[in-house]
Amino acid sequence: MFSGLFCVVMKPSSAKIYRGTPRNLAFLASRLRFGEVVAVPSETVYGLAGNAFDPAACAKIFRAKGRPADDPLIVHIHALKQLADICLPNDAALRLAREFWPGPLTLVLPKSPRIPDVVTAARDSVAVRMPSHRLFRRLLKLTNLPLAAPSANPFGYISPTTAAHVRAGLGTKIRYILDGGAASIGVESTIVDLRDPKRPALLRPGAIAVAGIEGALGKRLTLPRSGGSKRKPGGQIAPGLLARHYSPRTQLTLHANLAAVAKVAKKTSLRTQAFLFFARPMNLRGPNIFCLDPRGNPRRAARRLFAMLRKLDGMKFRRIHSERAPAVGIGRAINDRLERAAAR
16 A cells, blocks of 8 residues: 555647648648647748637637737738738728738738737737748638737747747647748748828838838838837737847847957957858858858848747857848848847
8 A cells, every 4th residue: 555645747748740731731720720729830930820710719829928918919811802801901901912912911900890809909900911831821721710820939039930949939838830841931021000001101021122012002101110119008009019029048239340249259269159140251260150141142041040049049158249131121121130139
């Protein structure tokens, strides 16, 4: 006879990664319809998806990420005919949708009554986009539901661009991850505020350039102020706008002239500091010298940005020094993410 009491401590199970087979997609679609959450690939970053019409499912997204309730979600659709169920579209929104969807463009519009307050942080507007990733689109079509999906990472940390990144961050908080390969763009969508179509505003830069949007609208966009916004009562208009976001745990510092800083560090043997260049630097080599793309290709640099920040964060450097990208095209999005990651 055993007189004592035994307590069995169960380790949290790790999320399972599913390949994009027809059988797996059908299974994951059934999980979403049942109110579960599923990490999904997109062309931008991986997202944590739930039924946008189901407040309980969306609440699971917030709990898994540790996301504050005043930070709204983006709703994803697979067909333009769904737009009226999500929001009140105007002519300007339809013009941009026809020009850039499916693709990495999010529109902020007055919301439909069908969208619960948990999705929009109780605001009267909603962010919506139509992704272009093949597997995500098939999953959206199979569920026949709009899916709310912020990035699939702990709130405020570096966004995930692979299924492995998702499991590393949320593996004990969720059960299902759809593997769609590495994200082809690597930074989150461009967000445009069209609540007032006469005064369209860029809220967050992304892969779609300002000039293209302005050309499609025939109007200039109001551009955001540098540095993001502080948390406001009532929440943000759209996700990804806080001053500090996408941040590694290692302190990140931005420099106008990183080469000069790195040369000084080399002379003083500061091996505990990492140096992240946009392109491969001339005459600088070492175990703490890195670059986003050897030739400085902006698209490839954007694709590698978050993966590189994760890599450096795991190498136990005391500080990461980074330089800005050329501030054109997707370079603006790279700089936006770096500035938020470096914010104190």
